[in-house]
Amino acid sequence: MDEYISFEQIPFGSDNFADNPEPRCPCVLLLDTSGSMGGMPITQLNEGVRTFKQELMMDPLATKRVEVAVVTFGPVTVESDFHTVPNFSTRELDANGDTPMGAAISMGIDMVARRKREYKEHGVAYYKPWIILITDGAPTDEWAQAARQVREGEDGKKFAFFAIGVEGASMDILKQISVRSPLKLKGLMFREFFMWLSASMKMVSSKNPGSTINLLPPSGWTEL
Amino acid sequence: MMWKAIGSSVAGTSHAASGKPCEDAVQYCVAKDVNGDEVMICCVSDGAGSAAFAGFASGYATQMMTDGLRMVAFSGAAISQGDIYALAEDIYYGLAAAAERQHVPLNEYSCTMLGCYITKGRAAFFQVGDGAIVRNDGTGFYLPVWWPENGEYQNSTCFLVDDSSFGNLNVVITEGAVNEVAIFTDGMQLLALNTEQETAHQPFFTDMFRFLRMANDHEKVNVLHRKLGEYLDSKQINDRTDDDKTLFLATRIGV
Numbered sequence: 001m002d003e004y005i006s007f008e009q010i011p012f013g014s015d016n017f018a019d020n021p022e023p024r025c026p027c028v029l030l031l032d033t034s035g036s037m038g039g040m041p042i043t044q045l046n047e048g049v050r051t052f053k054q055e056l057m058m059d060p061l062a063t064k065r066v067e068v069a070v071v072t073f074g075p076v077t078v079e080s081d082f083h084t085v086p087n088f089s090t091r092e093l094d095a096n097g098d099t100p101m102g103a104a105i106s107m108g109i110d111m112v113a114r115r116k117r118e119y120k121e122h123g124v125a126y127y128k129p130w131i132i133l134i135t136d137g138a139p140t141d142e143w144a145q146a147a148r149q150v151r152e153g154e155d156g157k158k159f160a161f162f163a164i165g166v167e168g169a170s171m172d173i174l175k176q177i178s179v180r181s182p183l184k185l186k187g188l189m190f191r192e193f194f195m196w197l198s199a200s201m202k203m204v205s206s207k208n209p210g211s212t213i214n215l216l217p218p219s220g221w222t223e224l
Numbered sequence: 225m226m227w228k229a230i231g232s233s234v235a236g237t238s239h240a241a242s243g244k245p246c247e248d249a250v251q252y253c254v255a256k257d258v259n260g261d262e263v264m265i266c267c268v269s270d271g272a273g274s275a276a277f278a279g280f281a282s283g284y285a286t287q288m289m290t291d292g293l294r295m296v297a298f299s300g301a302a303i304s305q306g307d308i309y310a311l312a313e314d315i316y317y318g319l320a321a322a323a324e325r326q327h328v329p330l331n332e333y334s335c336t337m338l339g340c341y342i343t344k345g346r347a348a349f350f351q352v353g354d355g356a357i358v359r360n361d362g363t364g365f366y367l368p369v370w371w372p373e374n375g376e377y378q379n380s381t382c383f384l385v386d387d388s389s390f391g392n393l394n395v396v397i398t399e400g401a402v403n404e405v406a407i408f409t410d411g412m413q414l415l416a417l418n419t420e421q422e423t424a425h426q427p428f429f430t431d432m433f434r435f436l437r438m439a440n441d442h443e444k445v446n447v448l449h450r451k452l453g454e455y456l457d458s459k460q461i462n463d464r465t466d467d468d469k470t471l472f473l474a475t476r477i478g479v
Contacts, residue, residue, distance in 0.1 A: 007435075007439070007447050013460075017415040017428060018414065018417055018418045020416075020418065022414075061314065061466050203242065204379070
């Protein structure tokens with residue numbers, strides 16, 4: 001009987017786990033900071049990016065696994081290269097200049113390819129990268145090349161590309177760039193959008209029998 | 225020494241948060257062959273997170289496989305690779321029929337499958353998709369039978385229903401005694417395997433088998449079985465993985 005009780009109380013299990021690098025989920029935000037975003041839109045976008053970080057920080061695994069990079073346009077500027085969530089920060093973005101969307105998209109795609117090479121070199125497992133484009137206008141540069149790169153990347157399962165149009169965005173051109181249907185932001189609900197994005201990224205680790213990406217239904221922040 | 229086995233599947237925190245049930249499954253039993261010798265049978269499966277009937281598929285696959293392997297034990301014949309392929313085929317067509325009844329594509333029944341059939345002097349291991357089978361090599365060193373197969377991305381792998389000719393089903397028959405085995409789904413992979421060296425993380429398995437070796441009656445094994453479920457749902461595990469996780473441990477080593 002004594003022996004039985006002692007068995008009940010044994011510290012069964014192990015906390016000696018393999019010390020592997022966490023698998024990473026890279027995410028590039030391509031943010032339109034052209035002149036037309038001035039005023040409330042840029043204020044709300046800044047607020048949205050802060051919300052994105054806060055929401056991801058609340059999830060212990062997303063905190064370790066998600067890596068965020070930020071590219072603004074125009075002009076095309078890497079505001080922040082890939083960083084895990086705790087180390088990710090951007091300055092307060094301001095709005096001016098034109099809308100070199102094509103160059104920004106190409107830049108984002110290059111960054112994702114480079115990041116994957118770095119993961120491979122260091123034996124880090126990773127999830128499919130996400131590229132998120134947010135714009136309120138139409139490209140002022142040559143965008144056919146970027147559209148081709150998006151299509152090739154999606155076909156080759158190299159990344160998932162999402163386009164979000166703010167009031168004033170040329171949804172027609174976004175449709176020609178993005179293989180997935182672009183979504184239209186309702187009003188200036190950047191905060192709601194980024195909450196949705198962070199929630200979707202937290203789900204990313206579930207396994208896939210197809211090429212689909214598991215997204216939460218985009219409720220609340222999109223116009224139908 | 226007789227086989228002592230414990231095994232449990234526990235929902236990951238991401239599944240719990242989204243209201244999804246656990247889509248991992250584990251079935252195991254100690255069967256007797258015609259000579260009265262013990263046969264340790266186990267099958268583990270991980271239903272693909274985005275497949276609509278993943279939970280059904282993993283439950284069905286593990287049940288069918290263990291039932292089939294029990295029949296092999298009763299038959300008295302030594303297990304062959306053909307036995308495993310034949311059972312995989314039965315499961316494949318069972319899942320295909322279920323998909324037809326539900327009018328959904330077969331990949332809505334995507335699941336991995338891995339397991340063992342261990343007799344006194346012969347063992348069969350099988351695996352399709354990720355997760356791993358780790359065995360004691362006889363010297364106390366823990367060795368993965370295969371390195372888990374993930375695609376380019378951490379969350380991609382192959383599944384039982386991907387290929388009706390089972391090009392991605394690995395089967396191996398080994399001669400000689402296997403005295404200890406652990407089988408787990410990919411939710412435990414990053415904790416129990418060292419990805420850089422492609423080895424099993426020895427201290428993890430030493431810890432996990434320590435008390436199972438000491439357990440010398442059913443009651444103690446039952447206590448450990450319960451504790452395994454609690455352990456798989458503990459903070460120390462959930463801080464490291466949000467996926468469903470299954471761990472099966474069996475030993476015929478005593479102390």
